[in-house]
Amino acid sequence: MTAGPDTSVPRFDSVDHVREGLATAGYIADDGLSGVVYLADRLAKPILVEGPAGTGKTELAKSTAAFLGSRLIRLQCYEGLDEAKALYEWNYKKQLLRIQVEREAEDAGGARPLGWDALEEDLFSEEFLLTRPLLEAIRASDPVVLLVDEIDRLEIETEALLLEVLSDYQVSIPELGTIRATQIPLVFLTSNNTRDLSEALKRRCLFLHLDYPSLERERAIVLAKVPGVTNELADQVARIVRSLRSLDLKKHPSISETIDWARTLVLLGIESVDSETARSTLNVLLKYQSDIEVAAKELAVAPGY
């Protein structure tokens, strides 16, 4: 097991606690999901959340932070992200200024020169350190939630940057030594699965696959997220979306699109969806013209048997 600092104060009492807490933050979780979050806290391991776009991966981290009342530190990944952007950087300009001041003081003949060793120690102290998200999450004294978003956009080599932080909750800075976490942040990594992540990374994480929700869960999500929606409408929306997902489309409607659609219907004052309204508002749910055509055809025509 990893020799990180111990998790003295667990964040959650039970799996149910997680689920109810998330519900107060407006996030409808199922058992598996809340169970994994609960375990992540108990085992002090990061969660790798994977799934199609728009199924609430980022939202999970945000809601967890909101419900715990913790600060959310977010690292958005992109190709070309490096140490200086993810971990830490020396404040080069400030260091230059410091040197300048030293020299001027020397020229004025006032103060005795500091000497190389002392100056170096001074220049590479925490005063000149710019913390970036990962280091910030480690150094925070309050229990924070760290979100590393879209980790699959990183190059495979850059992934290694994260490993030390994720497994040991520490950052080694050559000039300063190792900075250990005083508290264990709750870490969420999200991935859209555009490439396979390295084994090393996967091994360190708990894996959570977020798929499209069940009918019941989707209905609950719509009810929670869309003000003014009736039970019947939510039910209908969830059913239609489920039917759409069973079609062979380029892109299936995601949860966020379901919510958008429900909002649209509420705004338009529609209480019950018939084929006509469904067809005229499909462009909220589906983003490809060909998909819209397929769906319109399928929804209007009763399947033959």
Add this chain to the structure above:
Amino acid sequence: MLDILTGFVSELRQAGLPVSVAEEADAAEALGHLRLEDRQAIKFALGATLVKSANHWRAFDTAFEIYFSMRGPQFSVGEGDVSAGPELGPVPAGLEGRGPSSTGALEPVTAEEIAAMLFKALHEGDQMLLGAVARLAVARFSGMEAGRPVGGTYYLYRTLRNLDLDGVLSRLVAEARALAGGAAMSEDTDDQSQAGPVLRGRRPGQLTALEERLLEDEYRARIDELKKEIEAEIRRRLVADRGAEALARSVRKPLPEDVEFMHATRDELEAMRKAIAPLTRKLATRLARKRRHLRRGALDFRSTMRHSLSYGGVPVEPRFKHPRQVKPEIWVIADISGSVAAFARFTLHLVYAIASQFSKVRSFVFIDGIDEVTGIFDRSDSVSEAVHRVNLEADVVWVDGHSDYGHALTVFYERWGHEIGPKATILLLGDARNNYHASQSWVVRELSNRARRVYWLNPEPRSYWGSGDSILEQYAQFCDAAYECRSLRQLEAFVEHLV
């Protein structure tokens, strides 16, 4: 408990999941934080710690259901595992009440009674009743015999055939339709409560197409649930009969990327179809990345000289040309007869999904006649639709609809041979089982003279090549290489090598 976990993990490894020791330790630790009687909790804990890819979930699921369903008469009397008994005894919540009657204690139920219960359960969406129907149906119809080393697929088939689920589905919808229409006539509001899902609280009147569709989807979902129940019931009985390890061996599900094209079942093909989309996306990203990070081109002498001026004429900083992108032109010639059809379909799918990596893709399909299908792909919106249309529209039968490689290749050469230039890479797909027709292998020789590369991809294991009516050797001698391509994994590896 630890014993069960170790056994379970080794089963996962057998099934091809990469489970490391550290992950196993995590799983053990995770179990310590959970109440062991909560079966669902244990499942997600093991899933989160041991399974690190969504594609592997199915294999995990199967193994889990087998290893953690150790109940029933054998187990309570069995001498062995003291740890397994008390901990896994009171297992799944929501499944109680289906316990001891599993062997023979059931009163004989007639098929009609089962059918009536089934109809009721589906109509009302009653979970408990569904479970009961599944149990009864398996007892009545599956015809299980103790000790037979089978995986249960046959039992499942027999049970489902007897239930006639398609018929039930259309009856359910017909009834709902009649009910809605009847309600319109009689204005009888009491009927509303009977109206089933979707329609509750709606104004009486004819069913609209949309409602009918939703209703049908709802019933379909319930039927799927029933099928799962039946499968689970059969599995439970098999475990009780033969023990987990023996059963796990016979129902072990290979990962979608390892399933062989030639022997895939319909479910497996479906799983592969799902797996291929992310697979191609990953492949495309990887190829694009590879291309971007390609080694630098040749030395750019002019640029180097110009930059050397700032160093006083010393070429400190050599400059390189951008490498010229060579995108191959792909010609796919695929046998789409019988058993190799699935293979051709997946290959076409893969090639077209990464078509941006090639300068041009042309595709031809044959059985004994040959037809060009490039146009179908250009006109279709999605690859899967195109693949579907190829089967309907392509004119590939010449005489009898049995593979004739010789004739197909000859016609290909006569009609399109002159268009093949030195940029073309030709992929020939098929098992080269020629039904003892003439091979006409000179065509392949001519093709390989004209084209840049000619590859043969064969979905059969290498050891079968040349057996029976397989005449691969006659063709392969003129190809640059012949590859065995039995699974998505091998196919993917080949395509990556191609670019």
